Amino acid sequence: MGKQQETSTEPETTNPLDPFNTLNTMRDASLQTMYSMRDASLQAWSKLMIDLVNSEAYSQATSQWLDSYLTLSQPFQRVIETTMTQALTRLNMPVRTEVTSLAERLTNVEMRLDDLDAKLDDIQRAIQALAASIHAAGTSAEAKEIH
Amino acid sequence: MLSSSLPTTPAALQSELQRIEEEARTLLRVSTSRAIIAQTPKQVIWTLNKARLYRYIPVVPAEQRHKVPLFLVFALMNRPYILDLRPGNSFIEYMVKQGYDVYLLDWGEPGPEDEGMKFDDYVLDYLPRAIRKLKAVSGSDEFSMLGWCIGAILTTIYAALRPDDGLTNLLLLTAPLDFTDKTSGGFVRWVNDQHFDPDKIVDALGNIPGQMIDYGAKALKPVENYIGSYLTLWDNLDNPRNVESWHAMNTWVTDLIPMAGATYLQLIKELYRENRLIQGKMIIRGERVDLSRIRANLLNVIALADHISPPCQSESIMTKVSSQDQLLLKVKGGHIGMMAGSGAMKYTWPHIDSWLAARSD
Numbered sequence: 001m002g003k004q005q006e007t008s009t010e011p012e013t014t015n016p017l018d019p020f021n022t023l024n025t026m027r028d029a030s031l032q033t034m035y036s037m038r039d040a041s042l043q044a045w046s047k048l049m050i051d052l053v054n055s056e057a058y059s060q061a062t063s064q065w066l067d068s069y070l071t072l073s074q075p076f077q078r079v080i081e082t083t084m085t086q087a088l089t090r091l092n093m094p095v096r097t098e099v100t101s102l103a104e105r106l107t108n109v110e111m112r113l114d115d116l117d118a119k120l121d122d123i124q125r126a127i128q129a130l131a132a133s134i135h136a137a138g139t140s141a142e143a144k145e146i147h
Numbered sequence: 148m149l150s151s152s153l154p155t156t157p158a159a160l161q162s163e164l165q166r167i168e169e170e171a172r173t174l175l176r177v178s179t180s181r182a183i184i185a186q187t188p189k190q191v192i193w194t195l196n197k198a199r200l201y202r203y204i205p206v207v208p209a210e211q212r213h214k215v216p217l218f219l220v221f222a223l224m225n226r227p228y229i230l231d232l233r234p235g236n237s238f239i240e241y242m243v244k245q246g247y248d249v250y251l252l253d254w255g256e257p258g259p260e261d262e263g264m265k266f267d268d269y270v271l272d273y274l275p276r277a278i279r280k281l282k283a284v285s286g287s288d289e290f291s292m293l294g295w296c297i298g299a300i301l302t303t304i305y306a307a308l309r310p311d312d313g314l315t316n317l318l319l320l321t322a323p324l325d326f327t328d329k330t331s332g333g334f335v336r337w338v339n340d341q342h343f344d345p346d347k348i349v350d351a352l353g354n355i356p357g358q359m360i361d362y363g364a365k366a367l368k369p370v371e372n373y374i375g376s377y378l379t380l381w382d383n384l385d386n387p388r389n390v391e392s393w394h395a396m397n398t399w400v401t402d403l404i405p406m407a408g409a410t411y412l413q414l415i416k417e418l419y420r421e422n423r424l425i426q427g428k429m430i431i432r433g434e435r436v437d438l439s440r441i442r443a444n445l446l447n448v449i450a451l452a453d454h455i456s457p458p459c460q461s462e463s464i465m466t467k468v469s470s471q472d473q474l475l476l477k478v479k480g481g482h483i484g485m486m487a488g489s490g491a492m493k494y495t496w497p498h499i500d501s502w503l504a505a506r507s508d
Contacts, residue, residue: 020155042378046370050454053333053366056340063342070344070351077351096259103260107196114195114276121283 170384177380181402182394185228187240189251193280197255200277202284203239207246213507215315216248216285218278222297223269224360224406226399227253229487230295233395238486238496245500247507250281257407262353264407266414267432270304278312291316291503292443295486296456297414300324300424303464306441308434316506317443317470318499321482323456325425325463326418332457333367338419345415349408357403367454392489399487425463441468446502448476448495450485474502 052058081096088095094102193200205212219239221227230251231239242249252273257264282288290313294302299322306317329335337343348355365372376397383389423429429436445468449458458477465475478495480488485495 038378042370042375046368046375049369050367053369054336056336059336059340060342062337063340063344067342067344067347070347074351100258100260103258107260110195111272111276114193118276118279121279 166385173384173390174380177390177394177397180394182233182391182398184233184395184398185231186234187231187237187243192250192284193277195273195276197257197261198273198277199253199255200280201251201253202281203243203249203251205246205248206243212246212248213504214287215289215291215507216250216281216287217242217503217507218281218290218292219249219251220274220292220294220298220302221252221254222295223254223301223410224297224355224357224404226402226404227251229399229483232399232487233391236392236395236487236489236492238491241492241496242500245504247503248285248287250277250285252277256404257354259353262349262408265409266301266304269301269410270308271432274301274305275309275312282313287313289313289315291318291507293318293320293499294322295320296323296482299461300414300418303438303441304424304429304431304436306443307436307438308431308440310440310442314443316446316503317441318446318448318503319461319464320448320486321450321453321456322447322461322464323418325460326420326422327425327463328457328459331459332454334363334455335419337363338415345412349412352408354405354408355411357405360406361400361403364455396487425467427467438464438467439469442470444506445470445473446476446499447474448478448485448499450480450482451477452480453482453485455482472506476502 085095188204189201190204191199192202219227219230221230231237234240239249239251254269254273278290281290292302292306292314294300294317299319302317303319303322303324306314326335329339338345352359376393380390380393383393417423417429421428424436425438427435427437427439445465447461447465449461451458462475465473476498478485478498479490480486480494485491
């Protein structure tokens with residue numbers, strides 16, 4: 001116990017004739033250069049792209065693209081919706097609007113329940129306050145009788 | 148990713164191959180799986196429609212805890228677990244350990260039936276109910292409220308409409324409230340373009356898909372978001388701490404939720420375009436939102452490198468409110484990094500804690 005571990009403080013010896021040492025040094029240097037170049041080019045690219053997306057031209061191009069997409073896709077979407085509604089009706093199944101209206105009604109029911117919960121909380125608090133005041137009044141009356 | 152020296156012996160070569168294999172597995176795992184997130188113990192204490200109110204299990208004895216509970220309100224279009232990302236990197240875990248009674252409102256994922264939900268509904272139907280429950284559970288009539296991003300819009304509106312509801316401290320993080328400057332930030336430019344038609348988008352899509360909102364946010368810094376993030380992972384594959392941190396953040400970033408169509412319309416038209424909130428012209432269910440009615444102590448935290456809500460959108464509220472006790476805090480970092488990045492625990496959380504602790508007893 002108490003025996004200290006000895007650690008070597010001698011520097012690692014390298015074989016000057018080992019070709020891998022030179023290769024490693026060359027590789028490390030080229031890797032560093034590569035990383036630096038990569039980071040620098042990414043930074044420049046990033047700045048360029050940020051300027052681009054903040055330009056009027058980009059805003060206009062994306063807005064127009066989105067507008068065209070919506071204009072072109074809407075008729076197809078409407079056809080799909082109509083077809084689906086017809087198919088579901090024929091199959092005697094609820095359609096989208098019916099399901100969503102049911103979900104809305106459930107949310108309304110939840111809200112009513114929440115309101116009831118709030119009222120019950122109020123009633124509970126009022127009862128507790130009343131009980132506390134009755135108890136306090138009783139205690140003070142008893143104290144008067146003793147005196 | 149690459150080792151520092153070339154393998155010169157068969158054993159070294161084998162070890163190098165093993166390392167490469169291991170890193171390839173790590174890469175595959177983190178890019179195809181979800182990290183385990185939001186691990187701070189909590190319980191659901193209230194629900195309404197898709198919304199959930201969580202109470203985090205206190206770890207500090209009741210007598211040592213701060214008296215005023217802390218209510219967290221996050222944005223509508225992202226999951227709120229960014230506030231509780233993972234153990235050791237969780238704002239909620241940090242605040243629970245500092246002795247706060249912490250509550251988090253999760254708005255949930257709006258369905259087609261919620262297309263018509265507006266700020267009015269979130270502020271006047273959901274927030275008051277959640278706050279009522281919070282008060283009942285905590286036993287405190289006072290509370291602190293922290294809103295982040297769109298959550299800050301909601302909390303600001305609430306604070307202005309219900310100033311006598313027990314709100315003691317209002318904390319705003321990266322709050323997009325003032326859109327006077329139509330040249331700051333990509334969002335403002337994009338949505339103010341004459342060809343951008345929000346009505347048409349909502350008419351066609353109903354709720355705004357999470358992917359679309361995500362594209363908008365990522366497109367503000369495309370190189371960083373689409374390439375830089377993955378290069379960071381690649382460069383740090385041999386560092387388990389960084390890998391797990393990236394995995395958790397990537398899980399949150401890719402966990403997208405849609406935004407209710409009517410709320411989106413209000414956000415774009417009434418806020419981004421017409422700038423009604425800061426001008427005191429916003430009407431919520433018939434009530435005008437007058438920011439001068441806000442009297443709660445105010446901490447406004449701004450991220451200096453925020454490209455989603457640039458500082459100019461958050462600063463001016465300080466002059467609009469009536470709060471006697473107010474502080475504008477500028478911290479390092481971006482919109483999300485400020486609260487969930489590696490520096491958050493050093494640069495942001497302690498400041499929030501020290502400000503709030505002095506006003507929570």
